Amino acid sequence: MVPLLLSLVALAxxxxxxxxxxxxxxxxxxxxxxEPLQYIRNKTDMYNEWKYYNSNFLYRGWNWPTYVIDRPESxxxxxxxxxxxxxxxxxxxxxxxxxxxxxxxASPEEWxxxxxxxxxxxxxxxxFRKPGWYNDFNHPGPLxxxxxxAPEGQDIRSYDGTGEWIKIHRIGLDxxxxxxxxWTLYRKVPQKIIFxxxxxxxxxxxxxRMDVIWSGWQSEYIKPPAAxxxxxxPSCAQLNIVSDSTKELxxxxxxxxxxxxxxxxxxxxxxxxxxxxxxxxYTYPGGLLWxxxxxxxxxPYFEWYK
Ligand SMILES: *[C@@H]1O[C@H](CO)[C@@H](O)[C@H](O)[C@H]1NC(C)=O
Ligand SMILES: *[C@@H]1O[C@H](CO)[C@@H](O)[C@H](O)[C@H]1NC(C)=O
Ligand SMILES: *[C@@H]1O[C@H](CO)[C@@H](O)[C@H](O)[C@H]1NC(C)=O
Numbered sequence: 460m461v462p463l464l465l466s467l468v469a470l471a472x473x474x475x476x477x478x479x480x481x482x483x484x485x486x487x488x489x490x491x492x493x494e495p496l497q498y499i500r501n502k503t504d505m506y507n508e509w510k511y512y513n514s515n516f517l518y519r520g521w522n523w524p525t526y527v528i529d530r531p532e533s534x535x536x537x538x539x540x541x542x543x544x545x546x547x548x549x550x551x552x553x554x555x556x557x558x559x560x561x562x563x564x565a566s567p568e569e570w571x572x573x574x575x576x577x578x579x580x581x582x583x584x585x586x587f588r589k590p591g592w593y594n595d596f597n598h599p600g601p602l603x604x605x606x607x608x609a610p611e612g613q614d615i616r617s618y619d620g621t622g623e624w625i626k627i628h629r630i631g632l633d634x635x636x637x638x639x640x641x642w643t644l645y646r647k648v649p650q651k652i653i654f655x656x657x658x659x660x661x662x663x664x665x666x667x668r669m670d671v672i673w674s675g676w677q678s679e680y681i682k683p684p685a686a687x688x689x690x691x692x693p694s695c696a697q698l699n700i701v702s703d704s705t706k707e708l709x710x711x712x713x714x715x716x717x718x719x720x721x722x723x724x725x726x727x728x729x730x731x732x733x734x735x736x737x738x739x740x741y742t743y744p745g746g747l748l749w750x751x752x753x754x755x756x757x758x759p760y761f762e763w764y765k
Pocket of ligand 3: 723740756
């Protein structure tokens with residue numbers, strides 16, 4: 460009996476980390492990592508999504524994937540995020556300022572202090588100290604970060620993200636010609652996620668949506684809507700952006716619409732999912748990429764040949 464119990468406990472402790480699920484959990488500004496979920500809306504665990512063809516997937520745990528057929532608010536900012544919004548702090552940042560973000564593969568009930576004290580581990584913000592345990596992204600796919608400005612006069616804590624979103628950062632393939640395909644974040648120890656809020660961003664309160672998207676599978680014969688559904692892992696931070704920019708925001712996209720199964724980057728071929736090749740005209744998901752000046756087609760081909 461005892462060995463069985465012990466092994467069950469050991470299994471329970473190991474299983475979630477062996478899963479490929481994760482949630483963005485911390486932000487670093489001015490050289491300081493903030494508390495887990497201080498500025499990022501939490502998610503409800505367990506949560507009942509409204510439909511899914513496999514009933515096992517109606518109930519979703521804290522760091523489980525989100526699919527475009529889930530509740531629209533789940534696709535925007537994570538399951539039940541509006542319930543957590545009023546209890547989430549608002550982070551003041553300057554337009555042009557650098558941010559670092561990090562995810563965690565363990566869910567809250569497993570957290571220990573140690574996971575968040577990583578000064579000696581390249582100050583990663585989240586770390587696992589057991590040999591063979593990595594806080595990696597076990598999904599080949601791009602990171603996309605979007606901003607959505609709350610309507611004038613509305614507190615970000617009550618904004619649901621139904622307005623427009625603009626992609627401000629993406630991490631995809633370092634070198635699109637490398638084979639097997641080498642997704643930058645899909646490594647045992649992924650690259651740090653450091654980027655800037657574009658300096659041209661006008662002042663205001665914003666949601667910052669962070670996601671790594673693993674595309675669904677399609678073939679010549681099996682195309683949307685029958686194709687596979689991409690896994691998303693969205694979380695939103697609440698930002699107050701201080702800026703003296705007088706520039707207007709470019710036109711953005713709507714969520715969940717831009718992550719529809721028909722949209723670019725949301726389904727890819729078996730060969731691409733097997734790292735063998737890059738689909739012709741592959742475009743990263745989430746719409747055009749804003750560099751602060753112009754909106755760019757966000758494709759490795761575009762990057763490669765420009
Ligand atoms: C976030 O939600 C999880 C799941 O309900 C809960 O265990 C955890 O305590 C929450 N954390 C914060 C900081 O609210
Ligand atoms: C991917 O690129 C990184 C960085 O250049 C390199 O270290 C790694 O060996 C490459 N291949 C794989 C399969 O990760
Ligand atoms: C290639 O992708 C871009 C961006 O998604 C799209 O605008 C364009 O129509 C595509 N071209 C072809 C030939 O499919």
